[in-house]
Amino acid sequence: MNEIQNHSISCPYCGEIIEIDIDCSQRQQSYIEDCSVCCRPININASIDFEQQVYICATHEDE
Structure with missing residues (x-):
């Protein structure tokens, strides 16, 4: 399986669908990525289960 996967999320600020x-290779990760449309910082929390299913939670910077 490819270690880098592209996923679509909805920006919690502007609502646009963006690609991240x-x-x-990291089962749990948390980082901030700027929206490519409105440039506001999004908290990205991602987890990968043992079946390689990816779960993503995108929230406002202060949540």
Whole structure:
């Protein structure tokens, strides 16, 4: 399986669908990525289960 996967999320600020890359070699990860549309910081929390299913939670910077 490719360790970097591209996923679509909805920006919690502007609502636009944006593409982000998730490093599937890390089971748990948390980082901030700016929206490519409105440039506001999004908290990205991602987890990968043992079946390589990716779960992403995108929230406002202060949540």
